Structures are given as C-alpha cells and as structure tokens.
Amino acid sequence: MTLVRDREVITSPWPTAEIDGEVPILSLDDWNVRRDELRGGNAPLGIRLASDQGADTVADDVDRFSVIELEFPTFKDGRAYSTARLLRERHGFRGELRAVGNVLRDQLSFMHRCGFNAFEVDGEDAADQLRLALRELGAWYQWTGDGRPTAARLRRSGQTERVQG
C-alpha cells in the first residue's frame, strides 16, 4: 500500500497540513473514550471512521484532527463519498481526508471531487495511477465543495472550450 497525497500530483482546494512522520490514528471508539483527555491538545491526531460511522459522529471535533481516514470496506460501499462531502462542505474539515481500504484507481476521480485528498492505493506506481485517474475526466456537471466549475457555470461564462475532449 502506498499513501499518495494529491498535492504530489494535482492541485487541490484543500490545504493538507504538512505532517512530519506518522500521525496516531484512533478508532471512533477510542476517541469517544479519550475525548476529554485529547480534545484540548495540539499534538497531531487522526481518526478512522468505518463506513457506517457518518460525518455526524465527529461533527463537533473536526478542527482537532489533522487526518480523517474514511474506510471503503469494499469498493461497492459508497457511504464514505457522502461522509467526505459532509465533512468538507458542512462541517468545515480542512485537514487531510484519506481514502483507505478497497480504493480502486477507477474511483479516484469521484473521491477527489468529494473532498478526499489522500489515497491509500495498491502498487508501486500509485502516484502515476492517481495522476492518470484524475485526468481521465475533465468536465463535470455537478457542484461539490471543491469549487471546480460545473458545466452550467462554464456555459454561462462562455468557457466551454476550456474542456478538452
């Protein structure tokens, strides 16, 4: 497994915190037990949410985490896409949002648009895979919090030729 951060391959609106070394990653259960002890500290801290642990579980604490990992137990379990958008767009999480588990190349561009900016991917060429995957689709119809212009916005400003086929 290789962890690829998107700033290594593509620009992103989410300013990933520069992290030196390993950040301790807690489970939600651990966090709930140790919340009072850890809530006030500044040491880098991460949390990992299972796919059935939604954004609400950490809504009040997102500013405490440098890293939030969201699990894809199988690629078919798409709950973390919603969790990611809610963490970014509703709860204002600005740290590193990592996709972990069964993360496939052909899903990376979806994840990226939902606010993930770090990906645990199989293979030595993971960074290249990510670079390719994020370039495969150059136009999007939907608004998300990543601020990329939608098709409707490009049309309104007469910039449809910006999209490369």
Next chain:
Amino acid sequence: MYRYDEIDQAVVDQRVAQFRDQVSRRLSGELSEDEFKPLRLMNGLYLQLHAYMLRVAIPYGTLSAVQMRKLADIARRYDKGYAHFTTRQNLQYNWPKLEDTPDLLAELASVEMHAIQTSGNCIRNVTTDQFAGVAADEIDDPRVYAEVIRQWSTFHPEFSFLPRKFKIALTGAPHDRAAIKVHDIGLIVRRDDAGNLGFEVVVGGGQGRTPMIGKTIREFLPKAYLLSYLEAIMRVYNQYGRRDNMYKARIKILVHEIGAEKFAQEVEAEWEQIRHTATDIPPEEEARVRSFFSAPAYRRFDGTDAGFAAKKLEDRAFALWVRTNVVAHKQPGYAIANISLKPVGKPPGDATADQMDAVADLAEQFSFSEIRVTHEQNLVLPDVAEADLYALWQRLRDHGLATPNIGLISDIIACPGLDYCALANARSIPIAQQLSERFSDLDRQHDLGELRLKISGCINACGHHHVGHIGILGVDRKGEEYYQITLGGAADEDAAVGEIVGPAVASDELTDAIENIITTYVGLRQNGERFIDTYRRVGRAPFKERLYDAG
C-alpha cells in the same frame, strides 16, 4: 431535441478513451475478469448466458433519425443484424465481442450517444412519457427536466456506488405513461395555486421481488430546486439504504422500513442544508436546455384532413391501425403514430437493422426526424401530419411495422428471459410468441380492448409482470419452467400491484389458463368496460374459480 455542446461531447469521448484503456488492460491479462467486472458494468456491458450484452442508453427515449441509423449500422456490423428495445427505453445488443466494444462506444459517441450508467449501482437512464412535448394533456415538457437530470446524474461523484441501482422517471402529464409510481423516484409535473411549475415527488416504488407503489413525500417542489431535492433524497439513501442484503437494498425497502413520513423528514432536513448551495442549475441553464425542445415548424391545418377521414372509411385495415396506434396530438392537424414492435409470433421489442433504417427514413420524411422509444418496447413517430398518416401506414406495412395492436392483449411486454439472461428461471419470449399467436385474431383483440399483458422470466420483474393487468412470472419448479399468473396490476396513475390468482401452471397449460381468464372477463364485463375495470369491480374470485377449467 437536445444537442451536445463541447462539454457533453468531451464527457462521452473521455469515457470511450477510458474504457478503451480498461478493455486493453483486460485483454492483456493485466486485469482479471473479477477486476474488470465493475468497470465493464459501468459501461453497460454484461456477461450473459452465451455472450456479452451491451446496453445503450436512449436518454428519456428520444432518438434522432441519424442516431437510429447508427444503431442499425452497429447492429449489422457488431451484432447479428438486430437489436432489442427494453422496458427502460434503452437498446440492447446481444452479441458484441469484447474487443469490439470500445469501437462500438466510439461509434455511439459520434452521434451523441453512450452506454454510461446503463448498469451498476448508480443512477440509471432517466425515463419519461414517450409523448413528451406532443401530448394533448401535458402541463410542461418533461424532456427539459429529464435532460437536466441526465447531466446531473452522469458520473455523479457522490452517488456512483449506491446500495443498489436507482431509477428515476418523470411525467409532464397527469395521465402517467411512464410508470413513474414503480420507480425509485417518480416526478409528476404540477402547477401550484399561483400557477408556478414544480413537481410532486414520489419515492420508493419498484418491482422485483418486493413490488411497491411509490409514496408521495412532497406535494409540490418548485422546479428551481429539482436537483438539490434529488440530491437530498440520494444522500439520505446513500447513507441509510441497506447494504447487508442486495435484495433489501433498494430505496423502497428503506422507505418502507422507516416509513414514508420519517423518510420525508430526513430528506427535508437534508434539503434545508443544501438548497442554497450551487447544486441547482441557474435559470439560464434551464432556458438553454429548454430551447432545444421547442416545437418544430408545424404546417398550419384547419380542421381534420378530409383525405385522412376518407381513407379511414375506405380502408378497414388502416382504420384499425388508426384506432389503436394513432394518438391525439396537441397541434391541430397532427397525430402521434405508434409503431408496434409486437408482430404476431416475434420477440417483443426486437427490431432488425433494416426495420431500424426504415423507421429512420420515415421519421425524416414524416416526423421532423424524431423517434421515441416507449417503456412498452414500441417506437413512436411523434409529429406526423394527419394528411400523411395513410402514406406512413403503407410504408410501415411494407416493413412489417404496422401491427395494429398498441395497448391490446398482443402488445406484450416481455423481458429477454432464459433465452438470453443469466438471471432468468424461465423463458419469456416463447411464451409471448405463444400468446400472441393464440390471440392473433385482430377483431377479437380489438373487441377485448385495452389489456396490458406483461411477462417476466424471474422475480427481478424486468418484464413488469407485477403491474400488468395480466402478469405472468416464470418460476423454476424442480428444473421445470412454471408460470405464476397475477391479475389487477396497473402502471399508470392508478398504479397497483397485481394479485396472484392461483398456483403456477406449466408452460403447456399457460395459454389455456389465459384463455380462461379472458373468457371470464368477456362474460362479466359491462358496458364495454376494460379488463382492469371489470377486475376492480368483481375482484379475484370469479377468475380464480375458472382459471384451470379444461378448455
């Protein structure tokens, strides 16, 4: 009809390039079949009993003559010279080769078509009324909203890995010809008291092993909020829809388990949070899309065409066809012409490449180059001058496309069944053929009137048997093909799920059993009422009593 701009074209072109790469990785062995499966499924490519099957999206059932000709060309070059129109207004090729599929998709892209999201647990092709834009009873043209939904749902980053597949249908008319109440989301165009346009939102309908009629969760949604409201529904479903059991994963189960009221509250709460984001399109984008659906340059006619009226009197065969296949148009002097793909003894919904070319030619000559596909697996020329109907009918007859049976007992919906499908328990097509032969007498069919007969080869219900006035479901009984009969289903605004009428029958007894049902109906009907009206009046008992009578 809608035409792609650079953005729409780029999206499908990029997809073709991406899939070409995926197929080459599969052919080189870099990807195993297991790894390739989710990728091909996202492009509508299934592995069936005998071969790959490619499902092509026909967005909201609208085709140009140019597109139809391309579909015929592909049928000749990459398939065995025919194609199959489905109950979701799509088209299927049953024999493409894997290595050809990237080229096939590139051919589609050259005429602004694709196979995106025709399979997989994502938002599928949005469907609507086949008479959209021309129906006399329409409030607003649903194609405008269908195209907006098509774009919004294409590669939606959040909703491409849902608990299960997701189908949206909408109608712009109060008479529902799109079966919207048996869809995951059904939208009905409404006007509020002030005359503003919007939608009644229906959620949680569906067929399959747990048939349900959708529930209204909002009486009126102003049209400007269409996408944010859909997004709220999808987000609630994506988070809370069941993922532990694929048979309980459709939204209908979630709505049923937590109740429509609670589900509506969840959606409303989510919508409150996102209705002011940029999720909805601005009014100028709606206006841009709407401009593609303006009415064609109709000729002016005063009153009914005299020649048309005369031909109906002199040619009985033409008059019969007009009676069933021609529908009132909103424009004076024009008519909607249905083309039946249900000739006696042929697989429902199949068309040969030559027939597809003929329909393209006739659309160019008589219908402003436009064609519609219906969820009943027929075709429509939406804009034919009454004065041209006779000439059109003669040409259709030359190509075996003038069967006068729309809405009658032989206008059967059937899934591909065990002849093609890997999921089926029993064959559907031979049953449809058998029944259409038994009831081939046109006078008898016309006497029986509207009768919706629908056949599914398994409980997944692709043949819509639950909502047939008469529904037939293939079941496997110790390796034998048996058929269960349901009565009283309906797919329109009075949607209902049919009731099982008795134990399943063997395939060689089925036609006689249906004959008994018909005989019972004819004996009971009053004042020319339809089969479904008689059934609703008298209930199941008299039909059940006589179901197994020896013929």
